[in-house]
Amino acid sequence: MNLLLTVLEIVAPVFLLAGIGFAWVKLGFEYRLQFVTRLAVTLAVPSLIFVALMQTQIPPGELTRFTLAAITGHVGLAVAFGVFVRASKLERRTYLAPLIFGNTGNLGLPLAIFAFGQAGLGFAVIFLAVTALFSFTYGIYLVAGKGAFGKVAREPMVWATLLGALFLWQGWQTPVFVTNTLDLLGQMAIPMMLITLGVAIARLTTRKLGQAVWLSALKLVVCFALAWAIAKGFDLDKVAFGVLVVQMCTPVAVTSYLLAERFEADSDAVAGLVMVSTLMSVGALPIILAIVL
Template structure:
């Protein structure tokens, strides 16, 4: 068990080293907020669709479609559980703080951090589950998430997103067994490979702009962190165990439920005029604490599912 924990912890630390590059560059003034914003846009609107398309470019085996639909349902229910709990929290906070704090309880960083983690911990076969989670995440984000932040929900926001664009291109290829032209496929693959380093550098640079002292001194933020990093993965871990789900599906869902607060928290807080400072502090605190909690959750899920020996 200890060797498995050390292995997963090492993979998480590797991602943190990439984040450290972004943090140091931002602290030294070599990476400006405008540049971070542009890199974030690149990841969201170009790299993310390419990751989805590239992940769907695999051979479809018997039962795979059923597994993906099953995973989509399991991940959506896990997220909606968090949303239900969040409704009863932080009622005494001001509206501009309540929205980001509730949002942070529900939405984890499964795009920027979840996909690299699945690849590092479970291998390439698990990335397809991460892709499905990104689609479900975006559908919930642009409906429930926007509403939580005090915004107005539109059908266009719910249906038109980088994830759904990638899905529209990648899913037909997956279902029909078709492939993109070789040159296009190579370009998509190269862009998809940027997801891990670029996403981690963006998170590191965003952390450099947060008030680290306040991040570690607010009891309310520790409450959000405890729910996001411990309760959010533990509840589905225990509730789903009797169902005897596919081990890879089970572990992928738990890892994605255990990731820190989504980077989108700050972006949506700014867009809907909520408290951006508390949003940045929650992302920072949970991201740093996840270096301890993520290996624990990942190894426990792998052990319970049978992927790793107890």
């Protein structure tokens, strides 16, 4: 009973905030998605990442091991789903990226901090940075047929992670007034991302729900099994283990839909994956948290 209550306390704020965004749009209120998203990824999330890493008490060696595990997880998913997409004759540029990349920002970060505290957030931002690195290069290559390696160098989240890791390694701290400012900016990130997720889901439409159901279920099973094996293989401690599993099991990211629409892949099919996998996560993520806690 205590475990059930703990899990509900973790997941309820996450899905309630997303529900607020969903209801906001359905009630007809204005929400400038592009502006809010840019504000989040340019200021709020990088500030959260930098401060979380700078102030974390996680030893650098553990962060290095977790980073290698996160990279291995992404490569493993790319190989496994690459083989699946080829064997099932699905369109590679439409389906492979959504199957690989999860919503490690909007859902992964809030779940990590609510479930595992500041230490969990430190691990989660590393996973998010790895996801961003892969999605802005290999992910765009899959959809567009070309990479966007220059975009990685201009991505604030990547620089925030590198600088945060440097400050952690050297034991540096920014002046108190700078830290307080960045901390305030970072506090916007989680509620902003969750509400924005709800808004984005509310605006999606699709006619391909049937296929999305079994693909979303397959993604969840493969991600859980692979994450568990990798976490065991790297001998991660309990917090790092839990964060890796939760991050790899997050649903399809809304950015996958935006990329499909931008580069003229089958955006309707990707919208279905986003919607179904997100709804599926409402039931699946509490179970996963109960297993790893």
